[in-house]
Amino acid sequence: MVLIVGAGPVGLALAGDLASRGQAVTIVERGDGTIEQPRMDLVGVRTMEFCRRWGIVGAVESSPYNRALAQDNVYVTSLAGYELGRERFPAMNASRPPEQSPQKRERCPQDMFDPILRDWARGFPQVEIRYRHQLVDFTADEQRVVARVLDRDAGKTLEIEAPFLVGCDGASSAVAKTIAGEMHGTPLLSNTTNIIFRAPQLLSLHDKGEAYRFIIVGTEGTWATVVAINGFDRYRMSIVRTPPEGLPREAIEAAIRRAVGLDFAFEVLSVTSWTRRELVASSYGGGRVFIAGDAAHVMSPTGGFGMNTGIGDAVDLSWKLDAVLRGWGAPALLESYAIERRPVAVFNAREASMNFGRMLSPGSNPELCDPTLAGAARRATVGPAFADAMRREWYTLGVHLGYRYDDSPVCWPDGTLAPPQEVAMYVQEARAGARAPHVWLADGRSTLDLFGDGFVLLRLGAGAPAEPIVAALRARGVPVRLVELAGEPAAVAAYASPLVLVRPDGHVAWRGSAMREPDLLADCVRGAAPDAWRTTGELTHAE
Ligand SMILES: Cc1cc2nc3c(=O)[nH]c(=O)nc-3n(C[C@H](O)[C@H](O)[C@H](O)COP(=O)(O)OP(=O)(O)OC[C@H]3O[C@@H](n4cnc5c(N)ncnc54)[C@H](O)[C@@H]3O)c2cc1C
Secondary structure, eight states, X not given: OEEEEOOSHHHHHHXXXXXXXXXXXXXXXXXXXXXXXXXXXXXXXXXXXXXXXXXXXXXXXXXXXXXXXXXXXXXXSXXXXXXXXXXXXXXXXXXOOOTTOSSOOEEOOHHHHHHHHHHHHHTSTTEEEEETEEEEEEEEOSSOEEEEEEETTTTXXXXXXXXXXXXXXXXXXXXXXXXXXXXXXXXXXXXXXXXXXXXTTGGGGOSSOOOSEEEEEETTEEEEEEEESSSSSEEEEEEESOOTTOXXXXXXXXXXXXXXXXXXXXXXXXXXXXXXXXXXXXXXXXXXXXXXXXXXXXXXXXXXXXXXXXXHHHHHHHHHHHHHHHTSSOHHHHHHHHHHHHHHHHHHHHHHHHHHHHHTOSOOOTTTTOSSHHHHHHHHHHHHHHHHHHHHHHOOHHHHHOOOOTTOTTSOOOSOOOOOOOSSOOOOOOOXXXXXXXXXXXXXOBGGGGOBSBEEEEEOSTTOOOHHHHHHHHHTTOOEEEEEOTTOHHHHHHHOSSEEXXXXXXXXXXXXXXXXXXXXXXXXXXXXXXXXXXXXXXXXXXO
């Protein structure tokens, strides 16, 4: 049994993925599952690929977000004021997946997405979610973890014993503090106040039309955003650079009117003040205790990377825990978790901060809102420059799909040079450590539909010697299937190698035309011989 602390999206994703591999899971969550302030709403394309594997795409697509709402990002002096620029995006029901994926990113706010993950995870009989149960502390030795947990309703403390504990307990993680890792980065980018307000008639009060997000630029520069949080009547206004203690009620109401540009009726539903940070934990744990999600990294929401990075952690850690619990994974497999995932968090957190900097890039422009020729001239300069700068945040396929585990000790490189990771651009390739490419197969499936349970060895070159690799893996108890794809020209082109070994998380472990050291390869990918290729010098088999 794996004990997970925290039933946010990352804890729930980890629980469901572990359960889908047959593992028992207990989650302790100090809250009751109610989400007062939905934070995330962008479910990235890679997360949607995982949702496809988990069988919950339909639930995301039928969530009650307004899928007919155009998803434009609009830059304005106020909603009823001047438009400075706009990046157009179609409504969810009209958008299509990129050619590199069978899925597209989705808009599904946390108060809709978390319940989808929860219902999916709870659908496994071996998953238990204990709400209103708070981790107090824990001890760990080589065999097990013993956690003390407060049952908040009964007022009693109980002990839960498990072979592994994973802290998915968010930005102020008690688990992260206990494992004594330090957080590296910038502890204060800005204080922000988020206000959820209800205004069913808002769309009819201005001439900017439908949008997902308005960024409000005043004479002092960018000061707020207004986001359509359910696509109908609820909005989230974020005011940047507020005092740490937040704003008084009158200031909040005045700010909402200022952002819209006129007096109108609205209802404030909730207010939260929070600190925007860029921090990544120095340690993601080890032995019997790990952290994932916001417990391991916190980043500015600009870009929508936070939860998506955390779900990537969960998917990476899940199959490794399963492998070790089943006995075919060696301890170094778990050590590879931080080696693979930490650089992804560092990259994404940096990019998120730079997005925040770009969002604040319009400085003070005293005449920006003036109905004069000078004002118009200013807007004509500021608007296009801002639109140009912001574009980088809106096109991030490279962030979501292009992360790779180049330095992983459990991947076996092929000697080709690693291209730099791009933000917007993503070229699919089957180098070791990369996400295995998507192409459509003749039977209508995606290649991604082949992955998930155990390893998959793809034979893309007729007669390529796959059997010794399969035999070596099976001899060590590693689950593996051989899949013949030589008759699929699109797959042959995308994978560019006669043999490709894909891990249970859909990342490439090795590719080549033959493997002279199948036993060593099998031991490398299961963590029993980390970095084995270094000792053999056996690198390049790709032809
Ligand atoms: C305004 C805003 C917008 C955002 N938009 C996006 C977006 O569009 N896309 C995106 O990917 N990310 C976004 N993010 C980030 C995203 O919300 C977080 O990265 C994500 O919620 C982290 O998930 P988590 O499960 O790691 O942690 P959390 O969601 O924080 O969940 C942690 C859980 O652990 C519980 N817990 C804590 N301590 C204990 C304890 N001792 N015992 C038991 N339970 C405990 C908490 O109650 C909580 O339920 C946004 C963030 C903000 C602030």
